[in-house]
Structures are given as C-alpha cells and as structure tokens.
Amino acid sequence: MPAANSPKAHWDIFCRVVDNFGDIGVSWRLACQLADEHAIAIRLWVDDIALASRFSGAGHESVTLMPWTEASSFSHAAEVVLETFSCGLPPAYQQLMSVNTVWLNIDYLSAEDWVSGFHGRPSPQANGLNRYFFYPGFDAQTGGLLREQFLPQLAEQAGRSATAAWQHLGLTAMPEAINVSLFCYAHAPVSALLASLAASPQPVRLIVPETLAPLVAQALSQQSLVQQALASQALTAGQVIQHQHCNITVIPFLSQIDYDLLLALCGLNFVRGEDSWVRAIWASKPMVWLPYQQAEDTHLQKLAAFLQHYLATASDELQDLPRALMQAWATGEWTTAHWNSFIEHRQALLQHAQHYANQLSQQPDLATKVVIFIEKLRANRV
Template identity: 45%
Template sequence: MATSKHWDIFCKIVDNFGDIGVCWRLAKQLQSEHQLTIRLFIDDLNVAKHLIPTLDTSLAQQTIQNITIVSWSTNTTFIHNAQVVIESFACELPPQYLAVMHPDTIWINLEYLSAEAWVDDFHAKNSKRGQLTRHFFFPGFTSKTGGLLREHDIVNTKQEHLLKSSTLPAHDHLNVSLFCYPHAPIASLLTAIANSNQQVSCYVPNSNILSSVAKFFERESLHPGDQLTYKNLTLHVIPFLSQDDYDKLLCSCDLNFVRGEDSWIRAIWAGKPFIWQPYLQTEQTHIKKLHAFLNLYYSDCPPTSKESIFALHDAWLSQEISSPTWQAYLIHLDKIKQYARQQSYTHSQQTDLATKLVIFSEKMIKNIEENKV
C-alpha cells in the first residue's frame, strides 16, 4: 500500500485558468511545505503551460519544481494509486484509476471556494461509492471550512518581497490591474475611468478580453507592449503572466479587478482593494455567491465605504459601470486600502487549505489503522 506521503491530484481544465491555477499552487505547497510526493494529472497541458512556462507539452510525464506532472487522457495507464487522492472540483476520477483504488484510500473531492453559509455544514461530509469513501472538502472563510489556499509566509515575508520587486514605473497615477471574463462591461469601465478626475494606468494581461479593449480604442487588435491613452486613462497591454509575476502585479497595484477563484484569493493576500467577478452560473447563482462573500468579508467595513464597494461590484455584474459609481469608489479608496490590509492579515491567521488537507488525511488514516486493530 502506498504511504500517506504520496498524493495524487487530478485536474481537469474545464474553462479558463482557475482549475489549473489552484491545483498547481496546491501541489507546490504540499510538496514544499509538507514534504509530500505529488503526482499532478492534467488533461490539457497546452492550457497549463500558460501558468507553468517550463512545461513540455510533448511529454507524457515530467518533473517540474519537484512535482511529477502526468498528461492525463483516456489512454493513461494506472498501475497503482496514492494513499491520498484529490479529485479537484468534481472532475471525476477515471474508471481505470478507480479500479486500482482500495477501501483505505483517502479520496477527497476538493470543491470550489464559496463564502455561502451552507458550506460550514457540508464541509468534510462523505458518501459511499461501492467500497470506496469520497470526502467532500470545501475551502472557505470560516474555521468550520477547509480554509483558504495560502503559503505560510505570504502576507509578511512574501508581500514585502513582491513590493520590492515591482516592475511598474514610478508615477502619480492610480495603478489598476484588469483580469476578467469577456462578458464583463469592459467598455463602460474604461469610459468611467477615462472620465474620472484621477489619472489611471491600467494593466491588462494578454487574454480573451483584448478584443473588447481593442474595440473600445477603435483598434483592430492589441498585443503585449501596446500602450494607449484616452483622457485620464493610460492602458498597458502586458504579456500573460506566470503565477509569481501575477502576484507581483497584484501587490504593485492600487486596485485589482479579479475573477474566478485563483486570482480572487491572490488579491486577498496582496492586501489591496479588489473587485471580484465570480464565474457566470445559471439561475443567478454567481450573484448569490458574490453577495455572500461581500456580506462576510466586509462585515466590519465602515458603512459608507461598504456601500461604494457593493455598488461597484453590482455594477460590474450588471453590465454597466457609471462614472458616479466609479468616482464614489475612488473617494473611499484610502479607507478600503486600510480595510484590505487588515482583512488580509486576519485571514492569514487561520489554518490554510493545504495544512487542513494534510491534517484531515492524517486523521482519516489514523482512524483506519485503529479500526484494524
């Protein structure tokens, strides 16, 4: 039987970069901070390469940063399983892998992050699948959940390092990073920024929103290195960034527009104001998730600042950002900055996701061994 020091993580890249972003960070932390041997199965190496630049998409298996990365396809052969298996975001383990699993395998389905109240009750519940037991692990913002993905030193040591290593030019502009889904009201945001009384430098990583940005500037296309100015807006198109470089950008900006899960959490650890765009879901579920987060995260925020935060988030989701909404947020930006720093520190005092996963798996293994005696 494989030891509990060997873990397998399965990642199916459904859309964008959130799945692989979370799985790659988690794999690196489990290896570096908990000395675990990690195999990371990825079904789309071409997308993963955006976040893991040294990845060779032609190889079936390779080792990067002490992580064994395996190209996962319907032809993948599984000889043995790890003692602990993480099925990320209900990606469904392959039947060939399930066939080699044994009843003592610690099978964890790592769910998406949510601040909704029901997460506290559903975290760590399990269900049976034949002789196997599947545990449901919910990341979250309270002590009753699986915690947040966070390296141990990120708020104190790493944030100072990232700030010192900033590559943004020195000027008196407000620095804003923009990373969002294509359906966001990008044109109205850029219009509001351009018409505000604050000069803004907006940094846009190369992604699928560039066509919308190009349309705003009446250009056919945009490419990394392009710089465009309209009224009080100066927009910089930058390359798609590695995770480390993206973290530096978040720490260097005064305000970050983020999306999904990975960039959302990194914005929290950057300790800077941010506007979060949740992944679009049916039946307005994404709006419920947004409001659950805002109500929890900003519960102690001064009422006037909170009002401007909620208004800008709702406008970002409702397809229209007006100049007054943008300006009202800027008026409270200094207070929001203070609150963001405080919240970043507060949440960093909680046990992180990787550590909670290790504690949970060790507890499960201990229970299995005791039941055998």
Template identity: 40%
Template sequence: MASWDIFCSVVDNFGDIGVTWRLARQLAAEHGHQVRLWVDEPAAFAALCPQADAGLARQQVAGVEVCRWAADWQPQALADVVIEAFGCTLPEAQVAAMRAAERQPLWLNLEYLSAEDWVAGCHGLPSPQGQGLQKYFFFPGFVSGTGGVLRERDLLARRRAFQADEAAQRTFLAGLGVVVQGEERLISLFAYENPGLGEWLDALAADPQSTRLLVPRGRILGDLRQWLGETAELEPGFVARRGKLQLQVLPFVSQDDYDCLLWCCDFNAVRGEDSFVRAQWAGRPLLWHIYPQEEGAHWDKLGAFLALYLQGLSPAAAQALQQLWQAWNAGTGMGEAWRAARMHWPEWRERAQSWCAEQASRPDLATALEQFYQNSLS
C-alpha cells in the same frame, strides 16, 4: 512521506489548473509529500509554468510529477490520497482499483471556493461509493469549519518585503515594459468578457487622478479593443491613452509573476478563483468578476462573500463597494459606481489589509488537507 494524486480537468483555460498547480507545489515543498498532478490540457499548465514542456507525457517540475491525463489513461500505483478537483470525474479504472485495494486511499472531492453559509455544514462529509470506499467533500472557505484558502508559508512575508521595496517593483514592471510616470495609480485588469468595461474606462479617463491600466492577455481584450475602436488584435506592448487613462497590454505571465503584478498595483480587478484569492493576499482593494453560473447561482456566492468582506466598513463605504461589485458583475452602471466607491478609498484600502490579516490567522488549504489526511489515519 505520503503519495498524493491530484486530478484536474481544465475548465475556462486557467482557473482549475491554477489552483491545483499551487496546491501540488505546496504539498510537495512544505509538507514533503510525493505529488502527481494529472492534467488533461498540458498547454494550459505550461502557460502558467513556462519551464514546463506541454509536449511531455510526464515531467518533474518544482518537485511535482506532472502527467498528461489522456483518454486512454491506465491505472497507476495507488496513491495514499486521491484528489478529484472541482468535481472532475476520475477515470473508471482508477475508481475500480481504489475499490479493490486492500488499503483504500483517502478520496477527496476538492470543491470550488464559496463563502455561502451551508459550506461549513457540508465540509468533510462522506459520500459512500460502494464496497467500503468513501469520498469526502472538502470545501475551501473563509470561515472556521471550512478548509481555508491556499497560502504558502512565506507568502505574506515575501509580499510585504516586495511592497516595501520600490526599486524591486520598478525593476519587475520594467521587465514587462511598464515605466510608471509620477503619481499614476496602477490598476490590473484580468476579467471575463464584460459589457460594463466601457463605462468604467470612461470614468477612469475622466478621473482627476492619472491611471495606468495593466491588462494581461485574456478574454477582456475584445471589449477593450471595441472601446478603443481598434480593428486589429491587441498584442502585448500595445499602449493607448484617453484623457487621464493610459492602458497597456501585458503578456500572459507565470503565476509567480502575476503575484508580483498584483503586489505592485493599487487596485486589482480579478476573475474566477485563483486570481481572486491571490488579490486578497495582495492586501490591496480589489474587484471580483465571479464566474457566471446557470440560473444566476453566482449572485448568491457573490453576496455571501461581500457579507463577510464588507464587515467593519462604514455603512456608506459598504454600500458603495457592494454597488461597485454588483455593477461590474451585471455589466452596467460602472461609471457611477466607480465614482461613488473611490470616495471611500482610504477605508477600502484599510479593509483590504485587515481582511488579509484575518484570513492569514486561519489554517491554509494545504495544511487543512494535510490535517484531514492525518486524522484519517487514526
């Protein structure tokens, strides 16, 4: 058993802690490691993990020791592996202790997920930190030569069983207050603020097929409220209907329940990194709202992913899907883009399933990290 320290600075509420919490659990449960997760905003962690207590400085949850990373952080017993998640800066006292150690730990900078071509060339490269200490760049990714993405060993088996069990899906949705009517199409929506939302909702309201839009509490609710003309905040349980569209606000749910929500839906609009990856494992068509970056750097990342994801589609379907993703991220043109994309629904659904199978054939992120650690010992 090796010991692992994972440091996470919460950015944008849930993305970074979402990834590191899944990783910490998997390293403990599947690889038998002793894992400490250091997080600077315990309240964000508790939102994803309801059994946690945001007021505790240390607690054991799902086999992981979750610790508050406070400003007055003091050196701890050094772990065998130290993960600096997403470029957060380790405490100076931690780095000093690592430099002075007779047996220095493996220091990994876990980077953000990207499909860009240069990622494979930078994955695993060392960065000298003085006095013999090295930091290695570890890049998740979708192709060989990268670190893969998070996937628990039994994830796809659990997903397939759940999607084959209509009674289990109805029971789960009923627990959220959702009772599906007839042949409604289910869509989940978890996104950043987006001025293009109204155009999409107009298209869904005018669509020949009935849609139930399920919206967990989040940043998109302000745009939803504006489209509805509501003056009060939209609380969980709120329901409204416009034409063929019925929308419903859900509570913010745990990670495990969010997985089930994605598995229930025919289409998932997601944001950031964690929900983006989990929507891919759902095997259903998806729409990604990428985190906006300065100088438009996120457009290159979006284009790089689409270059992989759209492979094998007919030219017409690939063009329609690309235009839909671009419209959503640009915040304009969603009505026309949605109407064009839905014409290719069967092909899109088949591609979602084949993409999921392709990614499942690669080592997952936790396994890749484990192998990198084992290689460092030899």
C-alpha cells in the same frame, strides 16, 4: 516542516481544465504548496497539458505533470488522491484504489452558509470507497483558503522597492497614476469601465493580460471614432494605448508568483472566478470580484454571500461602497460615478482590505487543513 527535496509521501491530483485558468491555477498552486511546505511528492494529472505547462514554467522538482487522456494508463494509485472540482476519477484508476486510499474532492470556493455543513462529509461510492468533500471557505468550519508561506515576502517586496518590482514585471513604475489590474469574464462591462477611467480625475494605468486584449479592443472600438482606428489593430503584449486619462498597457502571460506581485503593486484589482479572487485577498488591496455567470443569477447570490463576509467588520460608512462597486460590475451597471467613488474613498478601502486579509490569515491555510484532515482520517482507521 520537512524539506521539499526529501518527500515522505506520494499523492495524486486530478484536474480538468474547464475555464482555461481557474481549475489548473488552483491545482498547480496546491500541488506546489503541498510539495514545498509538507514534503509531499505530487503527480498532477491534467487533461490540458499544454496550458498546465504554461502555469508550471520551469516546473517543480516534486511535482510531475502527467497527461490525462482517454488512453491514459495507470501503474498504481497513490495513497492519497485529490479530485479537484468534481472532475471525476478515471474508472481504470479507481480499480487500483484500495480501502486504504484516501479520496478527497476539493470543491469550489463559496462564502455561502451551506458550505460549512457539507465540508468534510463522506460520500460512499459503489466500489466501497468513501469520497470526502472538502470545501474551501472563509471560516474555521470550512477547508480554508490557499495561502503559501512566501506571500508576506511578496507584499514586502512590492512595498519596499516598487520600482524594482515593476521592472521585474517588465514595466516602469508610474507613481503618479493609479495602477489597476484587469482580469474578468467576457460579460463584464469593460466598455463602461474604460469610459470611466478615460474621464478619471487622476491618471490611471490599466494593466491588461494579453488574453483579454481582444475584449478591451472591442470595448475601445465602442468609445469613439478615433479609438476605432486603434482598436482595429490587434492588441499584443507590450502595446500601450493612451485613452484620454487612462494608459492601457497590455502584458504577456505571467507566472503565478509574478501575478501575485502584480496584485500587490496595484491600487485596485479586478478579479474573477476563484484563483485570482483569493490572490487579490492576500494582496491586501481593494478589489472588485466578478463571479462566474450562472443561470437565474445564482452568481449574484454567491457575490452577496461573500460581501456579507467581506464587510462584516467594516465601518457603517464603508459598508455600501464595496457592495455598490461589485454589484455594478457583476450586473453590467458600472458608471463613472463608481470609479469616482473609489478614488474618493480609496484609502479607507485599502485599510479595510489590509484588515480583512490579516484577519483571514489567522486561520490555517487550505493545504495545511487538507494534511490535517487526512491525518485524522488515518488515525481514526487504526
């Protein structure tokens, strides 16, 4: 691939921040990968520039964050425009687009069967342009998953020198404990999870981002009168609470790469939505995914579709446990028995997670598929 510091193309990406992290998380990762691995300069237009800046950290020399407001003006349209999650393009920007502009809508990730049938389809617009739907997915007939070339190095770092990796994250290694990361929506049965970890037959360290600290504090207050006194105080980054057999550690907001490292270090990862879901897959560790809650339990259909894919090559004896864990977490029916079942079968679950990630990694990644898709569109126009 060409060097990232000598870009040969200029693309625009548009992103609206809907659920605080997922949309911008995916958009920033995609922008950086296109710059790093495909030598493309990116303008990333975001309607929440403050949150985007938290993700960007020190920034990227080939990715420019642009504030997207009602008052935004545009000097020109890029040769390729990526609209993320059907956020819509500004009318003023569309007026600058020509018939040669390639317009892709990078939509939400799902394992449902219909995705492959809609992936890559054009949608003619009133202005004469075609808007193509690009669906991420889990098989070769979809747009694939975000997967950067540096991910194997992170996994190697976590395995080779776990103590140093924990120190890099500002934490001490706890080899005697099962390290568990928690990232979830507010409807997750956090109180039940804390109860199960408190009664764990093995020590547990639950690593909680500061953004979820209020949710954990509320759940703690439901555990006992003793914990109510602790939970009445605001939980902040760096704070540690010992809740029977569970060490609860609150951490600050992590960069995306540091979050990837955390997932690789933990023995179990609770994740949600889209961005952390995919990162947990590449961490090759057991995970419990929580889809975004939707009316009429549509999110449970999405969960069932993913489990069918995730467990397609699992042994018969391993089929039931991941399904039971994720369904219990998504429906609010988590119990101590679920945690104890995880402990009993954690080695088998780890081996399956590693096999699944290795199997998926044989497919081209999403950024590469976007580039190939656009090249084919251009070739067909000539």
